[in-house]
Amino acid sequence: KPQNERQRLPVVPQGIERDEFLKALAELKEQLGQENVEINDKPLKDGWYMEHPNTHDMMTILDEEEFVASAIVYPGSTEEVQQIVLWANKYRIPIFPISMGRNLGYGGAAPRVRGSVTIDLGKRMNKILDINAEDYTCLVEPGVSFYALYEAIKERGLEDHMWIDTPDLGGGSIIGNTVDRGVGYTPYGDHWACHSGLEVVLPTGEVIRTGMGALPGNNTWQAFPYGFGPFSDGIFSQSNFGIVTKMGMTLMPNPGGHEAFMYTFPKEEDLAPLIDIIRPLRISNILENVAQLRHVTQALAARGRPRTEFYSGSGPMPSEAVHAAAAKTPVGDHAWAYYGMSYGPPQVRAHKLALVDAAFRRIPGARRIDPSTLPADEYFWARDRVARGVPDIHELRWVNWQPNGAHIAFSPVSPIRGADAARLFALGKEAHERYGIDFFPAFCVGLREMHLIVEIVFDRADAGQRKAALACLRDMVDEAAKLGYGEYRTHLVLMDQVAGTYNWNDGALMKFNERLKDALDPQGILAPGRCGIWPKRYRGRGWEM
Amino acid sequence: KPQNERQRLPVVPQGIERDEFLKALAELKEQLGQENVEINDKPLKDGWYMEHPNTHDMMTILDEEEFVASAIVYPGSTEEVQQIVLWANKYRIPIFPISMGRNLGYGGAAPRVRGSVTIDLGKRMNKILDINAEDYTCLVEPGVSFYALYEAIKERGLEDHMWIDTPDLGGGSIIGNTVDRGVGYTPYGDHWACHSGLEVVLPTGEVIRTGMGALPGNNTWQAFPYGFGPFSDGIFSQSNFGIVTKMGMTLMPNPGGHEAFMYTFPKEEDLAPLIDIIRPLRISNILENVAQLRHVTQALAARGRPRTEFYSGSGPMPSEAVHAAAAKTPVGDHAWAYYGMSYGPPQVRAHKLALVDAAFRRIPGARRIDPSTLPADEYFWARDRVARGVPDIHELRWVNWQPNGAHIAFSPVSPIRGADAARLFALGKEAHERYGIDFFPAFCVGLREMHLIVEIVFDRADAGQRKAALACLRDMVDEAAKLGYGEYRTHLVLMDQVAGTYNWNDGALMKFNERLKDALDPQGILAPGRCGIWPKRYRGRGWEM
Numbered sequence A, B: 001k002p003q004n005e006r007q008r009l010p011v012v013p014q015g016i017e018r019d020e021f022l023k024a025l026a027e028l029k030e031q032l033g034q035e036n037v038e039i040n041d042k043p044l045k046d047g048w049y050m051e052h053p054n055t056h057d058m059m060t061i062l063d064e065e066e067f068v069a070s071a072i073v074y075p076g077s078t079e080e081v082q083q084i085v086l087w088a089n090k091y092r093i094p095i096f097p098i099s100m101g102r103n104l105g106y107g108g109a110a111p112r113v114r115g116s117v118t119i120d121l122g123k124r125m126n127k128i129l130d131i132n133a134e135d136y137t138c139l140v141e142p143g144v145s146f147y148a149l150y151e152a153i154k155e156r157g158l159e160d161h162m163w164i165d166t167p168d169l170g171g172g173s174i175i176g177n178t179v180d181r182g183v184g185y186t187p188y189g190d191h192w193a194c195h196s197g198l199e200v201v202l203p204t205g206e207v208i209r210t211g212m213g214a215l216p217g218n219n220t221w222q223a224f225p226y227g228f229g230p231f232s233d234g235i236f237s238q239s240n241f242g243i244v245t246k247m248g249m250t251l252m253p254n255p256g257g258h259e260a261f262m263y264t265f266p267k268e269e270d271l272a273p274l275i276d277i278i279r280p281l282r283i284s285n286i287l288e289n290v291a292q293l294r295h296v297t298q299a300l301a302a303r304g305r306p307r308t309e310f311y312s313g314s315g316p317m318p319s320e321a322v323h324a325a326a327a328k329t330p331v332g333d334h335a336w337a338y339y340g341m342s343y344g345p346p347q348v349r350a351h352k353l354a355l356v357d358a359a360f361r362r363i364p365g366a367r368r369i370d371p372s373t374l375p376a377d378e379y380f381w382a383r384d385r386v387a388r389g390v391p392d393i394h395e396l397r398w399v400n401w402q403p404n405g406a407h408i409a410f411s412p413v414s415p416i417r418g419a420d421a422a423r424l425f426a427l428g429k430e431a432h433e434r435y436g437i438d439f440f441p442a443f444c445v446g447l448r449e450m451h452l453i454v455e456i457v458f459d460r461a462d463a464g465q466r467k468a469a470l471a472c473l474r475d476m477v478d479e480a481a482k483l484g485y486g487e488y489r490t491h492l493v494l495m496d497q498v499a500g501t502y503n504w505n506d507g508a509l510m511k512f513n514e515r516l517k518d519a520l521d522p523q524g525i526l527a528p529g530r531c532g533i534w535p536k537r538y539r540g541r542g543w544e545m
Ligand SMILES: Cc1cc2nc3c(=O)[nH]c(=O)nc-3n(C[C@H](O)[C@H](O)[C@H](O)COP(=O)(O)OP(=O)(O)OC[C@H]3O[C@@H](n4cnc5c(N)ncnc54)[C@H](O)[C@@H]3O)c2cc1C
Pocket: A097, A098, A099, A100, A101, A102, A103, A104, A105, A107, A108, A109, A121, A142, A167, A168, A169, A171, A172, A173, A174, A175, A176, A177, A179, A180, A181, A182, A183, A184, A242, A243, A244, A245, A395, A396, A527, A530
């Protein structure tokens, strides 16, 4: 994609004149140092995953100048975050914190409100404050990525002692991913459930520590999440109630062995019975990690080749073409592929794998893929790494499916039930056909629920494709809500819509969230609109999209 | 203990004249029905565990008329709870919700503020709204006890399919125990972590559903706890921010086998090395449940006989006397007993039990007790039941140690480390010696932390014993805090003191809690003072104790 001249300069936060804004920035520069405050007036460089921008969403779904920051600031400490917050209150300037800004598929580094001042926490606040090999915990700042933690554990010679849990891509921030309630693929995959202890700067500038962190001199901040009294951590996830400056995370003891496995299933209709087979195995922890059931189209895309290598027509790639191409891959043709990992010593694994094998083979045509037949750069090995906590970026490959590949996610939650899977699959497939888009469904099976993750890959330089992708998403969100399914997380552009589907009892939960927002952030400066929560000053003024 | 005449009648909520209060009650009677509003002016009947009072704390640590309700109301539905809340706001009457009121050791059924109107939710709101055998979940009202859920599962023939998790005593409310962040003894022992979805009446009368419950027509309220946006459940635990009227709970699949085991260790000094042995086994889930390491004095008391049968002197029972008595029991003499359970089919258990055995035998004199040598009413079998989710009340027996036996708990959290265990043990022992009280320590080992549970058993008819127990507790709370240990939960009488120990950064967390309290409960009617949180109207007016 060509790098465009900026079209809509200057970017100034809403509600403040340009001159006053520049004066305010000058004041902030004095506090933080010149080099730690940058105005966003240069061309928007998309870069790539490892060199991502912090000025905007590099995978933009709207016009690229829509979700952009007016300036970026780089605090070096919790105290500096407090200073920024007080500054924002003084001038009523919207601020938007990011840890690393790799929230791709959900808005990247971009703020929800155009012209917000982005607080890039991770650039300077990137220390691993503690790794505790006895308690299997760590304490990190926002700039610590899954890669960085993994490397630090290796450096200390602890990689055989304890594992981290990483999402598909290892370049994200542990804090950023966790506060957005992201997931990984070891038994510690529910990052939110695995964290212990937060340090939070409130929108009015005070700093609190949650859990045992509130007890001076404690040695349990990372060992016991709850502390005494209300357990408030949850309200700092998927919200705009505070800025997390430190977080404790638990680490997984080496389980004493592991073994990745893969099965394929021949027909699309195998989905429903397969999901019903998976449910009891998953809830009983015979299947121990968030495992993925992927559709063949995405498996094909995960090879990292552009779609045009397989098919040159327009509209969704026909099923026959997909299967023909899949048949030529090392895994062979299939409709669904299940990627799993078994943990523990050989005799314990053998017990579990035998149960899984007997159950999966009830699907006619089920095949267990022998890993030794797969070349080293097969996607299977990326899953093998991720499911044992080794950060990776292989997953990025399917973004190449389109030129200027970008993507955006639809991720509804359902029970682990065949009927629900079939219903969501049909809903997604129809919507994609309606808009002529290839359909990449993957079911991520949690403990009692699954997320269907549908990634729409589009050419971000093509306004038509962007529009189609967004329309397709909006349809799916509404249609899913009608059937009782809601998203677990969403992109900036869909936040109002998704929040609007959680409207039981006349929107009681959102009214409650707004009450908290107004109490904690009376000036409405922190990430207005994030997750659909608008502060008082913005409500009813048409900010929703 | 004799039943006394009431000394301090009438009991009227603070800030309202008696006549107006009676008028207000009459108004409430019209809404809820005469029979559902009771004034508390009759003698205070302590009853016993299974017939406990809802008017006061049956195990009172202060004068029995201190923590008493002015009236009790029995809502029959969420709408009636809303009506009560609106009524309380109208007259500014403090209300105090209990689910069943069996919070013994932490205040029983009593309100924190004398003269509050107690909302006994459980009496009429006691339905199991759903048991889902596919998802392994249930949805319950406040009056559903662990016993009741267990019986319902049996009635449906599901007892071989799924387990509940129960605390030591099965008569408590699933909701009451969980919102106070109680624990049980299967792998699902962290009740808070295992719940999914709340319905909450806010202090201003609105009703919200959290998680997926906010999405109309959803089928995932009990399957996925988080929903979209801020995850607010936590602020309704150990707080006074809302009244929980429904809660989802996850249930454990039958693990395919189980085997209770017990080890004893001869010396008090074995504690520290033993805890260090336990830590990696527990974090790796080789030891799979919240397991208990109990001191011999409590083991002796757990036989259910009064202390006078073993020793007639005053002051703490001497160590020699304890050991002499223990030597005559089926388990034999010891200093510490470890109660554990291994789950799964035989070959999987064998793997884990072999690791445990090798590790525990590193303590000289460690003995594995052969369960077949233990009679049917041994405490071991109560632990066996509880650790496989069968509700029980054997645990009550040690309350008989003193006549008119009552008890109150000190429960600080520490890492699973020998040095911490030894420090807390010494602290507790010294304090007990100072006050001439028998010391009953039990370490409950969670995943990365342990709670030391010290139960002080006292004669509640003896003002001197009550005073000594309380003074001993207050000393322990302060001394523990100085060393960095804080309580995970506490009795009404200690709430201010314990909350005061969580005072990092000039009490920032409490100021934050107060901010939430004032936003959610501007009139300050809901459970003022619970967990140390006082609404604005009460602050700085000497309500703390
Ligand atoms: C190919 C591909 C695969 C992916 N797979 C996964 C996956 O398996 N699992 C998964 O979870 N995600 C996945 N993602 C999404 C995303 O890449 C990750 O979740 C990533 O970790 C998020 O970016 P980040 O960690 O840099 O967070 P950030 O972008 O720093 O943070 C995310 C958001 O959280 C908020 N936030 C961040 N830090 C703070 C803070 N300190 N205080 C308050 N609020 C804050 C901000 O609103 C921010 O926008 C995938 C993306 C792609 C492109």
